[in-house]
Amino acid sequence: MADPPTLRERTRRAVRAEITETALRLFAENGFEATTVDQIAAASGISRRSFFHYFGNKEDLVLGDTEALGEAVRTALETRPPEEPAWPAIRAALLTLQSADLPAEPLAVARMCHDAPSLRARHLEKHLRWQSLLAPDIHRRLGLPPSATPDPRARAFVAAALACLDAAVDAWCESDGASDPLELFDNAVAALRA
Structure with missing residues (x-):
């Protein structure tokens, strides 16, 4: 049986889920190609650098x-x-x-x-x-x-x-x-x- 995820891992997952939810909303509103990483980061309340800490690119979302x-x-x-x-x-x-x-x-x-x-x-x-x-x-x-x-x-x-x-x-x-x-x-x- 696997160990339960650490608090850090649960927090990371929660932040990823929040960024993803925000990005999917923006994709639905503006289209995937028209939505930028900067827009996703700003709407998520994080920096562009922080976005890349969680995702390699917007396609990964x-x-x-x-x-x-x-x-x-x-x-x-x-x-x-x-x-x-x-x-x-x-x-x-x-x-x-x-x-x-x-x-x-x-x-x-x-x-x-x-x-x-x-x-x-x-x-x-x-x-x-x-x-x-x-x-x-x-x-x-x-x-x-x-x-x-x-x-x-x-x-x-x-x-x-x-x-x-x-x-x-x-x-x-x-x-x-x-x-x-x-x-x-x-x-x-x-x-x-x-």
């Missing part, structure tokens, strides 16, 4: 900790049964994202990512990092010969799975949250595998 999310997906993938084929394994691992602690309501995050070019770019960077994280396990699941670096087929597999995830999220966003994102993902994967 929306996307959350993409490194931690990627590690969680990798851990979920690596803990799947070793004999499980690659598609069911990566699908199950990506399901961990449904319980991810996003800073905002998932549909609002999806809309912002869809509409803001800088968020789209950050999202693509995340995918490239996740390819490196997930490709080694997929390499093994594809039955490829052992190698110091993952075979391009393993990287392409992960890229395709992430593209299916993006297509599903975009379609879910376009349906205003009415469609089942898991069904949309499964349909996208089925189209690739046909």
